[in-house]
Amino acid sequence: xxFATLFERLDSTTKTSEKVTAITDYLHAADETEKLLTVAVxxxxxxxxxxxxxxxxxxxxxxxxxxxxLLEESYYVVGDLAETLALLLTADHASDVFKLRAILQDIxxxxxxxPAQQRRAIEAYWKKFGGTSLFLFNKLLTGNFRVGVxxxxxxxxxxxxxxxxxxxxxxxxxxxWDPFEESFNTLFHQQLLEEKHFLPYPFFLAYPVDPVxxxxxxxxxxxxxxxxxxxxxxxxVRQGELFVWSRGExxxxxxxxxxxxxxxxxxxxxxxxxxxIPWKNGRPLDFQLMQTRIGRKKISRRHLEDVPLVMVxxxxxxxxxxDQRDRPLLxxxxxxxxxxxxxxxxxxxxxxxxxTFDSWEAADLFRVExxxxxxxGLMLKRKDSPYEVGRKRGNWWxxxxxxxxxxxxxxxxxxxxxxxxxxxxxxxxxxxDGGALVPFAKAYSGLTDKxxxxxxxxxxxxxxxxxxxxxxxxxxxxxxxAFEGISLSSRHKSGIALxxxxxxxxxxxxxxxxxxxxxxxxxxxxxxxxxxx
Amino acid sequence: MxxxxxxxxxxYCKQGDFYIDxxxxxxxxxxxxxxxxxxxxxxxxxxxxxxxxxxxxxxxGIEQSVQGVEYGEPFEINGVSVSFHPAxxxxxxxxxxxxxxxxxxxxxxxxxxxxxxVSAPFESLLCDHFISECTFGLxxxxxxxxxxxxxAINDWWKSNAQQGYNTVLYGYSxxxxxxxxxxxxxxxxxxYLHGAVANVNEALxxxxxxxxxxxxxTDMDRQSMExxxxxxxxxxxxxxxxxxxxxxxxxxxxxxxxxxxxxRRRSVDKGFALSDHCDWNxxxxxxxxxxxxxxxxxxxxxxxxxxxxxxxxQVEAAVLKTLYNDEMEEEG
Ligand SMILES: [Zn+2]
Ligand SMILES: [Zn+2]
Numbered sequence: 001x002x003f004a005t006l007f008e009r010l011d012s013t014t015k016t017s018e019k020v021t022a023i024t025d026y027l028h029a030a031d032e033t034e035k036l037l038t039v040a041v042x043x044x045x046x047x048x049x050x051x052x053x054x055x056x057x058x059x060x061x062x063x064x065x066x067x068x069x070l071l072e073e074s075y076y077v078v079g080d081l082a083e084t085l086a087l088l089l090t091a092d093h094a095s096d097v098f099k100l101r102a103i104l105q106d107i108x109x110x111x112x113x114x115p116a117q118q119r120r121a122i123e124a125y126w127k128k129f130g131g132t133s134l135f136l137f138n139k140l141l142t143g144n145f146r147v148g149v150x151x152x153x154x155x156x157x158x159x160x161x162x163x164x165x166x167x168x169x170x171x172x173x174x175x176x177w178d179p180f181e182e183s184f185n186t187l188f189h190q191q192l193l194e195e196k197h198f199l200p201y202p203f204f205l206a207y208p209v210d211p212v213x214x215x216x217x218x219x220x221x222x223x224x225x226x227x228x229x230x231x232x233x234x235x236x237v238r239q240g241e242l243f244v245w246s247r248g249e250x251x252x253x254x255x256x257x258x259x260x261x262x263x264x265x266x267x268x269x270x271x272x273x274x275x276x277i278p279w280k281n282g283r284p285l286d287f288q289l290m291q292t293r294i295g296r297k298k299i300s301r302r303h304l305e306d307v308p309l310v311m312v313x314x315x316x317x318x319x320x321x322x323d324q325r326d327r328p329l330l331x332x333x334x335x336x337x338x339x340x341x342x343x344x345x346x347x348x349x350x351x352x353x354x355x356t357f358d359s360w361e362a363a364d365l366f367r368v369e370x371x372x373x374x375x376x377g378l379m380l381k382r383k384d385s386p387y388e389v390g391r392k393r394g395n396w397w398x399x400x401x402x403x404x405x406x407x408x409x410x411x412x413x414x415x416x417x418x419x420x421x422x423x424x425x426x427x428x429x430x431x432x433d434g435g436a437l438v439p440f441a442k443a444y445s446g447l448t449d450k451x452x453x454x455x456x457x458x459x460x461x462x463x464x465x466x467x468x469x470x471x472x473x474x475x476x477x478x479x480x481x482a483f484e485g486i487s488l489s490s491r492h493k494s495g496i497a498l499x500x501x502x503x504x505x506x507x508x509x510x511x512x513x514x515x516x517x518x519x520x521x522x523x524x525x526x527x528x529x530x531x532x533x
Numbered sequence: 534m535x536x537x538x539x540x541x542x543x544x545y546c547k548q549g550d551f552y553i554d555x556x557x558x559x560x561x562x563x564x565x566x567x568x569x570x571x572x573x574x575x576x577x578x579x580x581x582x583x584x585x586x587x588x589x590x591x592x593x594g595i596e597q598s599v600q601g602v603e604y605g606e607p608f609e610i611n612g613v614s615v616s617f618h619p620a621x622x623x624x625x626x627x628x629x630x631x632x633x634x635x636x637x638x639x640x641x642x643x644x645x646x647x648x649x650x651v652s653a654p655f656e657s658l659l660c661d662h663f664i665s666e667c668t669f670g671l672x673x674x675x676x677x678x679x680x681x682x683x684x685a686i687n688d689w690w691k692s693n694a695q696q697g698y699n700t701v702l703y704g705y706s707x708x709x710x711x712x713x714x715x716x717x718x719x720x721x722x723x724x725y726l727h728g729a730v731a732n733v734n735e736a737l738x739x740x741x742x743x744x745x746x747x748x749x750x751t752d753m754d755r756q757s758m759e760x761x762x763x764x765x766x767x768x769x770x771x772x773x774x775x776x777x778x779x780x781x782x783x784x785x786x787x788x789x790x791x792x793x794x795x796x797r798r799r800s801v802d803k804g805f806a807l808s809d810h811c812d813w814n815x816x817x818x819x820x821x822x823x824x825x826x827x828x829x830x831x832x833x834x835x836x837x838x839x840x841x842x843x844x845x846x847q848v849e850a851a852v853l854k855t856l857y858n859d860e861m862e863e864e865g
Contacts, residue, residue, distance in 0.1 A: 012803050013802055014800055014802065067841075067844065070840075070841055073837045077671060083792070087675070087792075422789070449799075
């Protein structure tokens with residue numbers, strides 16, 4: 001079995017168990033030199049893109065003898081460049097065997113080529129491949145490959161194949177490793193584990209709390225903390241070096257320069273878990289400010305002064321090179337408090353606040369108002385809980401505030417990409433401002449496939465005007481949108497920016513006239529600000 | 534003066550005072566084929582190919598006034614010579630050729646050049662003015678050969694059956710379903726039909742077509758079905774009806790399945806780009822073979838395809854705004 005056949009199997013089922021089987025079948029059958037590369041690609045490894053996609057378009061248009069504008073129109077409909085090129089370029093003959101290692105090496109080599117050499121190398125691949133293989137080659141070449149399997153699913157398949165605990169596999173494949181430098185042997189070899197000093201522990205993640213939880217749980221057995229609105233991270237000090245990992249398992253040390261000094265302050269073999277948030281003048285800043293800072297290529301002195309970051313720590317996973325995760329949370333918490341008191345870290349590391357409530361009802365009163373404390377709810381952690389691996393039920397729960405909601409009128413629609421090409425799924429919503437509708441949010445997720453098809457048909461019949469790919473529609477349909485944050489923004493036409501807007505439901509019962517107003521949104525912003533000052 | 538123009542009722546021939554595939558009630562309607570975006574309710578009198586007659590009666594009611602005609606037999610309406618010719622789209626589907634004072638117009642309706650082994654194969658007609666659909670008028674739509682797809686469908690059914698799964702194949706109940714049924718390998722297992730497909734098959738029996746398959750009924754013992762294939766319209770996807778067929782895998786047969794995005798949107802296990810419309814290559818060949826100096830394009834990527842034709846073949850190519858829409862074929 002080669003990578004292309006594996007991909008076809010993964011792509012032709014929606015069932016997790018069948019995907020896992022496809023991967024384990026592959027691992028048993030595949031060439032030893034290909035396997036680890038496949039695992040890496042499934043987990044998101046990609047070579048640096050050697051050529052601009054505009055060049056690929058021009059070359060493909062020339063080879064297929066279609067004008068560039070028609071290629072662009074086709075790309076717009078397909079929604080994926082690699083697929084578009086594959087469909088245009090596929091010839092009638094059978095495809096060559098797909099060899100991942102050779103292809104990745106060639107793509108990396110292409111970075112050193114002249115444009116003419118690049119074109120020759122790429123055209124040779126375009127000639128010998130067709131169908132899925134051609135699509136996959138283009139995907140690797142353009143570097144935006146998503147296979148539709150989660151990292152977790154790959155870990156599960158590996159764990160089955162290697163007969164190794166999932167947690168161990170998870171730990172070994174975390175972070176950035178070079179699949180050309182490693183092999184199955186080096187990566188999964190017991191004795192080499194200690195050398196991976198830069199690796200974080202797998203994060204312990206909480207599920208949303210079950211309503212039945214409150215029937216049986218005694219509040220005194222639980223630690224209750226505000227759930228802060230930041231980036232979950234681990235700070236690691238080992239062998240004189242410092243690493244900051246985000247929960248997305250990205251190494252973000254360079255983005256969070258303020259923590260660098262900790263490597264000279266904290267002893268080797270320290271791993272802390274917490275929430276990284278922007279913090280100034282004794283209180284948190286808006287999450288959005290940190291996001292903007294992270295998005296920058298270079299962080300200037302001004303950014304550091306305007307948006308300083310701290311980590312609010314709630315757990316200690318390793319101390320003096322000893323794994324602490326099996327100790328009860330209460331003991332880890334005591335240790336954490338000691339560490340933060342003993343070492344001069346107070347302007348970088350804060351201790352997560354523990355809230356004490358008499359009852360769950362009292363806690364709930366805090367939760368519903370949590371946004372006013374820059375929190376998005378509460379975390380509930382059993383006092384005797386170990387630090388587990390991955391998302392597990394039972395010992396940790398998150399209890400979030402309800403999202404804020406607003407009713408908006410659908411005014412523009414655009415067709416989606418990839419899975420949703422050909423279907424109008426990207427919507428722009430407006431609220432009333434006097435007699436006019438002002439756009440304030442874009443959202444696309446949240447509807448069922450059936451609703452999407454229904455609304456797609458409605459849009460096709462109620463189009464007022466077309467502007468390129470965007471259609472304006474009769475302002476008739478109302479949707480309830482949920483979002484996690486709201487702030488003033490000069491970059492948006494409405495002057496308002498929402499965080500994580502998503503469609504909650506289609507309000508078929510509501511006429512457009514009853515949608516919310518811009519003033520309603522401004523009131524929401526004001527209410528939050530008053531509570532902050 | 535043009536033989537065919539668009540007005541609020543549909544595609545109109547003033548000289549002959551009749552419409553082709555109108556979307557509003559008119560006196561005389563020539564119908565290319567039985568899909569619901571082309572054959573609508575409310576016409577005083579319908580003229581269609583004789584194989585479309587039972588479909589029309591099934592979908593619009595038996596009381597309709599219908600005249601069935603044969604392929605290639607011209608007749609006159611108010612001095613305009615009219616003839617129906619095979620379009621290869623579905624059973625009974627026709628191109629309509631009009632000739633008046635030495636000028637020839639052809640309206641293709643929906644069509645394909647690749648023979649499906651069921652409907653009468655497309656016949657290329659010479660004309661001055663060619664009105665063509667272009668549902669798949671983009672170069673990314675180049676379909677695999679139908680024979681390859683039928684083989685792939687049978688292979689997939691076989692492997693599902695071996696693993697104890699039923700196979701649900703979705704395709705338009707008129708056209709696609711019959712093509713699938715005619716090419717299923719009966720040695721693999723039992724064939725069952727969704728009611729909508731069975732209704733069409735029964736109607737087509739009247740004009741001499743016979744397709745395999747047993748109609749599914751509500752009292753049928755679904756437990757006993759194992760490794761069977763069930764042919765159903767796409768609207769059955771995600772309904773309680775199909776859930777009762779567990780364990781099953783679902784495959785969608787449609788030209789739209791050429792794109793991964795469309796396939797995944799339907800959340801089916803497998804997509805087969807089996808189409809009853811021309812793909813890009815066929816559309817280009819059809820336009821060239823028509824010899825027409827004027828080409829008009831309806832449903833599909835008409836703006837792009839018109840521009841392409843004008844640039845590539847130096848023909849006059851224009852867009853005709855109609856209400857035909859392949860996505861609506863199964864409605865009503
Ligand atoms: Zn049709
Ligand atoms: Zn049509």
